[in-house]
Amino acid sequence: MDARSNELSAWLAAIVDSSDDAIVSKTLEGVVTSWNRGAERLFGYSAAEAVGQHISLIIPEDRKAEEDDVLARLRRGERIDHFETVRRAKDGHLVPISLTVSPVRDVKGTVIGASKVARNITERIHAEEALRRVHAELEERVRARTAELSSANESLRVEMAERQRVEQERIQLLTRLVLAQEDERRRIARELHDQLGQQLTALRLTLETLKAQSVERSDLRVQIETLEELARQLDEDVAFRVWELRPTVLENLGVQAALTNYVRHWSKHFGIRAQLLTGQSTDERLTSEAETMMYRLAQEALNNVAKHARADHVDVVLERSAEHVSLIIEDNGVGFDASNAETIGEGLGLIGMRERAALVGADLQIESTPGRGTTVIVRAPVVAPAIKSA
Ligand SMILES: Nc1ncnc2c1ncn2[C@@H]1O[C@H](COP(=O)(O)OP(=O)(O)OP(=O)(O)O)[C@@H](O)[C@H]1O
Ligand SMILES: [Mg+2]
Incomplete structure (x- = not known):
């Protein structure tokens, strides 16, 4: 290698090292060939510990099949973009990551390995979970409030129906009362007319006869005429009442x-x-x-x-x-x-x-x-x- 290409690789190595993302390369068999500082931070293994190890070092038991699939696709020359998965760090905790895997080729274009760029997405996942929780909480509150409202609504409806029923009953009673009152008035009018009216007529007739028979008795005449006037007034009064009672x-x-x-x-x-x-x-x-x-x-x-x-x-x-x-x-x-x-x-x-x-x-x-x-x-x-x- 000449000085220029030496300088270039040092330059590239520095870029890789300073990246926040974990950048790892491996052979097609899955053996780690490079491990940057980002990978050291993310997975807890130093470059010395990781290089030469199989990549399954950081793959959880239940994700092994996933890695086989990744390797198979790499051999076919495919690239895997922003694939979300989890890896296990040295201290055992699981790290959620977004992974991009690209094939690495030699000068002739043959795939000889892979580079993996992994980004820690813990925070995003946490934020998403928090959002989901808030959302669920909100939904629960809306549900509870809706239930509350509908039960309040229901009792309001029941109360209104009850009031309507009572009002209807009151109106029915009043109507019956008014009708009964009219009936009673008719009955009283009939009795007044049939009984009192007839008796009054009899009284007036008797007074007339009395008056006719007492033409000679001027002393009685004034009293009889007073009685006649009283009977007339009574008759009129009764007639007025009857007529008032029964229109x-x-x-x-x-x-x-x-x-x-x-x-x-x-x-x-x-x-x-x-x-x-x-x-x-x-x-x-x-x-x-x-x-x-x-x-x-x-x-x-x-x-x-x-x-x-x-x-x-x-x-x-x-x-x-x-x-x-x-x-x-x-x-x-x-x-x-x-x-x-x-x-x-x-x-x-x-x-x-x-x-x-x-x-x-x-x-x-x-x-x-x-x-x-x-x-x-x-x-x-x-x-x-x-x-x-x-
Ligand atoms: N036209 C009117 N002029 C003056 N005051 C009246 C008149 N109409 C009603 N009132 C007053 O209103 C009151 C209530 O009348 P309302 O007809 O209800 O009862 P009432 O005539 O006293 O008794 P009831 O009708 O039961 O025999 C009366 O007592 C009277 O003071
Ligand atoms: Mg009155």
Whole structure:
């Protein structure tokens, strides 16, 4: 060898030695022929210990077959690129490496050995494992949270269903109550009419006869006439109550006719000016439940006016749009604090009104200011196409 090529090999040897990677060469039989500092660091064997030994020195028992395969491929002149495997260091611990093995040829091109470059990939493997662990942990937390949420969801669903059931039951009970109330009112109306009404008629007839027979008795005449007037008033009162209890007009002619009638009678009975105002007149009917609700609500509101308002004027307005029927009862009486729950809770009237309205899906509003009168507004949706009763 001349000086130049000596210098070159020294130069190459220095490069190999200073590499961080383990660089090892071996014969085709697997005998180590060179071992750089990187290999010393990675595998723990010094060059003196390794050179001349078979490469199986650093191959774990279960990887022996792998080396046979590598050697076979080398003999065929193949190169093995970035092959990941493990090797055993001198102190026994396993080192994960990425391995590149290339055939080494002589000047004639015959493969005479191999060079192996091994890179320590412990850190990468650790990082990958840590990543996998974090990932698995995250997945576990997501799973646990999802399970938690779905069980919370489930109990919420159960609770909602329970509430719905209770509400449904309440509505059913209320409906039955309202229907029973209407039945009871009809029954009382019938009895009042059939019994009291007949007795009153008999009383008036008797008084008439008495009056006819006592034409000569001017002393009795005044008393008889007083009795007659009392009987007339009683008769009228009973008729009013009967009619209040049993709105046959409502059944036959609908809410508008019934209300017109009711407001007129009510006004006369209590001596308070009142009138029913309607928008464009329509004989379309609401459902019978909604009509009864409107009628009873007007009754209760007018009752309240007579009882509490000290009003001298009431407007009752029945309005109809494409989707709603509204009933407004407006008095010019003393008013009350409608926002005060205690006042509202005093009687059953307002509460009953609200419940009856809710049963047919109507909306009730009470507006009142002390000294400025009271307005009750109920707005019912027009649902079923109206069926006209005969
Ligand atoms: N038009 C009104 N003018 C003035 N105050 C009213 C009017 N309507 C209701 N109120 C007040 O609201 C309260 C509650 O009315 P609600 O109809 O609920 O009960 P009530 O008439 O006292 O008793 P009930 O109707 O059970 O016989 C009344 O006590 C009254 O103070
Ligand atoms: Mg009342």
